[in-house]
Each structure stands twice: as C-alpha cells, then as structure tokens.
Amino acid sequence: MCLxxxxxVVAIDGMNAHCEAKGIARVVSLFxxxxxxxxxxxxxxxxxxxxxxxxTRDEARTAWAxxxxxxxxxxLMRDAQRA
Numbered sequence: 001m002c003l004x005x006x007x008x009v010v011a012i013d014g015m016n017a018h019c020e021a022k023g024i025a026r027v028v029s030l031f032x033x034x035x036x037x038x039x040x041x042x043x044x045x046x047x048x049x050x051x052x053x054x055x056t057r058d059e060a061r062t063a064w065a066x067x068x069x070x071x072x073x074x075x076l077m078r079d080a081q082r083a
Contacts, residue, residue: 004045004052005067006060011040017051019044022064 007019007026015030017038029050030038036054038044043060044051055063 002047004047006043006055006063007046008060009038009040009042009044009051012038017044019046019051 005021007021007028009017010020010025011018012030015034016027017030019026019028026046026049028044028046031050033044033051033054038051038054043055043057045053045055045063
C-alpha cells in the first residue's frame with residue numbers, strides 16, 4: 001500500500017521545496033511537478049520524497065482527517081490487544 005502525505009510548501013529552492021506538516025519539516029523534490037506553478041503556501045502530496053500532486057487546503061484537511069481516523073482506530077485495536 002502506498003501513502004502520500006499532504007504538506008505545505010514553505011520555501012522553494014530550484015527543484016526542491018521545503019515543506020511542513022504537523023510540525024514535521026522535509027525537503028522534497030519538485031521534479032514530478034515541473035508543469036505546475038508552485039509558491040510558498042501551496043499544498044502538495046508527498047510520496048517517497050517527491051511532490052506528486054498539487055492539492056487544495058480542503059483536500060489536505062480531508063486527507064489528514066482520514067489519516068487521524070486510521071491512527072485512532074489502530075490505537076484502539078492495539079489497546080484491545082494489550083487488555
């Protein structure tokens with residue numbers, strides 16, 4: 001299963017972007033989005049170090065809400081296994 005993480009572009013340096021999400025910062029490649037006009041503040045989906053898609057803030061919020069639900073369900077399952 002592959003998973004892409006929504007992150008916000010903080011700064012752009014050539015073909016790399018400094019991105020942040022939930023207190024985590026990463027430098028990611030913009031190589032796959034050469035056709036997009038990106039600027040600080042834009043949201044992108046990150047997969048294995050590459051920005052693969054420009055998305056809206058609403059799409060990013062929706063993705064994070066889903067990921068948070070998955071993490072909560074996983075934690076409940078782990079708690080039940082420990083009991």
